[in-house]
Amino acid sequence: MSSISVVPAPVSLTERAGDPFRLDAASAIHARGEAAAVGDYLAGLLRPRTGFALPVGSDEVDAAGIRLTIEPDSADPDGYTLLSGPDGVTITAASAAGLFHGVQTLRQLFPAPIEAPLAGDTDVVGVDWAVPAVHITDAPRFAYRGAMLDVARNVFSVADVKRYIDAIALLKLNHLHLHLSDDQGWRLQIDSWPRLTEIGGSTSVLGGGGFFTKADYAEIVEYAAGRFVTIVPEIDLPGHTNAALASYAELNIGGVATSTYRGIEVGMSTVDTTAEATWRFVDDVVRELAEMTPGPYLHLGGDESLTLSAEDFARFVARASRVGAASGKTVIGWHEMGQSGDLAPGTIGQYWDYLVPRADAAAHTLSFVEQGGSVILSPADVSYLDIHYPDSDRLGQDWADGPTSVEQAYSWDPAAIVPGLAEEAVLGVEAAIWTETMLGMGDVEFMAFPRIVAVAEIAWSPAPFGTPGAAPDAAERSFAEFSPRLTAFAERLDALGIRYHRTAELAWR
Template sequence: MRVLRRALGTLLVLGGLGAAVSCTAAHGDDARPGAGRRAALAPYERLLPAPASARAGGAGYAFGPGTVIRTGPDAPREVRQVGELLAEQLRGPSGLPLPVAQGQEGDGIRLRLDDAARELGAEGYRLRTTASGVTLTARTPAGLFHAGQTLRQLLPVRGAGVVPGGEVTDTPRFAYRGAMVDVARHHFPVEQVKRYVDQLAQYKINTLHLHLTDDQGWRIAIDSWPRLATYGGASEVGGGPGGYWTKAAYRDLVAYAAQRYVDVVPEIDMPGHVNAALASYAELNCDGRAPERYTGTKVGFSSLCVGKERTYEFVDDVLGEIAALTPGRYLHIGGDEAHSTPAADYAAFMDRAQAVVAKHGKTVVAWHQLAGARPARGAVLQYWGHDKTPAADRSAVAAAARAGHPLILSPADRAYLDMKYDKATKPGLSWAGYVPVQRSYSWNPGSYLPDVPESSVLGVEAALWTENIATRSEWELMAFPRLLGLAELGWSPAAALDWPAYRLRLAAQAPRLEAQGITYHRAPEVPWE
């Protein structure tokens, strides 16, 4: 409470009176589950993620039939694309025509690049609203896109309205703000993942991690090893038909995400979690015999044959094709739960797999078990431990961080979206414990791991595993609203992170989630609007 009052009391000046008001001070301190009155927050107090600085005041702008989105006469093509996408995002809810013009003169929504605004960095922005319009300023098109997402929250959920006068100046706390979805345990079509991209991007999440392969299914076509998809992809948990994405479908998804400033990080898990591959090609097995396809949920029983040179030809072929399809800098090679691979073999395999990633021009990302082997220079480790993770494992990760390896934090008892909210939750698992909305939000990534400074934290990632999540409604129910809190942990300054205030801002998102048809868990600790 005191932290939020200091932060927002300084940053939020409401109306023309110049009176500093914090989100919580105006509504009392009662944070009991389900307690308290509905949030009646002013528009700039409702923004999620919480901005670095927001100041309300002055006349607002009437957003209506005459509104034009203006990109400037000399705007780069990418800025015009941001303007067109913003117009598309606003037309549906508002019903307005919102033409996009290449000129700055006149009222409306103005998009401006300013290379001199170095304080905004690679993704920051400034949003200023007066009676004549809303001006979005950034150093980069990505910053302009994020500014547009903030503008969406300042507008009514439906119809025309007034954008309140004021100014937001905003930059992210962490460069990496991710969400992972497992399409291997259950197959999901690209269109569902595109829907998720839109949901991620509006809350300033900038990375989509795709878990493409596992024991139960292989979901991406590989030309040099075609049976991986056609045979290994024809199964899933529970014995369903499975499925896979063609290369064209994957390229389309990557391009769709890029338009929304979301980078795709593909994961090909190895040397464990590979039964779908072993079932597809007998030669990948040490004994030359292919196992049956697997539709259960146990882990740790499969392993590539570390001693076979053919294994590394497979790794090179697969990672090479995936790298060629993916313009982003990262390629995830898994490395978790390789219980059937002896420690020495695991280290030897990961040495060679990391070299293949480098050969194809990418930076390695792996689950934090790589810390117990020999992480390559610059390799990124993704931590998925939890409160009961052995101290030795945490120490190995901290040592890797001190050696210069950036960390992505996905603690299972905070950031795993497949963990049940409570015992009444029907989908999901509970091996890391129940993760209610408050627990998912109430941790500080910058100080979470002992002996790991914030400077070593690349960012945070919300992970959705799908062992028993098979439908879109189950997916969204488990992701929302916890995903929003994790988005805030990745973007907002540490001083703004405060549960009593956040629960009110989260409650204010309910009409927006419902208008978008998003299934979400109405957590009892949140006073939903």
């Protein structure tokens, strides 16, 4: 087993004989074409910590350096190979995204102070910026590797969201699902329905109000794209809608606006699914959301609509899914949407039930596949990061069979949850964090880390030993093998200033 620590675990890591590569003042980053943007990103990480100039360009020089190369014939667009030795580091991939993921691995091969947030060009004195001689071949198990951030129940800034994007990109997660509306708040400007933010955006569970302007949202989308993260916006319908119902009376059954809401109970709200105003609202919101979202996905919620009949709910989500598809996007919905057998073809289901699913949840999830879609796995008892830790209940909740340990967050397989769900129907994995109890990004980080590292490895790394598709060397994948890599990674979290819970189940360094 290699003594070199990387998370998520790569498909193959082999230590090579010979000296390491040492970054120094004469080093350069060689990149051309589409690779140049990744080279600039890498230089932006390395320059402030090392004090080296690290020019980025395509000209070959005698000095050893870092070479980023795109070879389109490579197999997986997110995969990469990394070869390091005394003459330099070469990362090769089929796309700029693959190079970017290789750069995240390269960061972990440098000493942890490479992550230190320093002001100006001050270098870290006395550090040997050495990269061990290795050969890494790597590619993700799943195409969709996500994190969900609930910005509806409490308010977060653009800077907060950017910080979370940087944190998840380090783990090779490539989708950020923003939960933008709920009973407690509406967080995105919609020009055609301005009171959604004027009234619906005025409240939250723990404090005041706020929302993202369209310019804010565009800034988030652009920042994420620079880190090869796709923003997946969610407007939850037909339930979890009290913020909208308080904003517009005509969306309510009976035509009377509700009061704004700061509680945490769920399931009591619904739009009037038969009202003409509701369908103008759905059409307008989906249209504006699609116009400002360059990514392929729109999430339309569909969970915990407890006051509608099954028939009314199924009719609503079927029509809403077709509105979403007509916008040119692929619709994602929580697994309850699978109650309808008439969803827009290709609609994706997001499973949030337990590792041992209830019969209705399993059936509803399989419905998406039967209708030509795929599934994202987010089982609440292992991938909901707001559930209490075993040794801390200061933040979060415990409804999902909590508490959830790091070992539990690591010890599950996406292909072994829903009976009858084939691995090829699994689009990916998402770690969700709901923020009823969290005020600020520090609270989010404390609840997410280190468990999100475990979920990220499930999303990226080869199937564990004994499961279909397991890699030949996957027999060593276990929590005992993962734990020391996780605690070593915590040194980088310390350097980055990312808060995390030093849970008692791990032997921290």
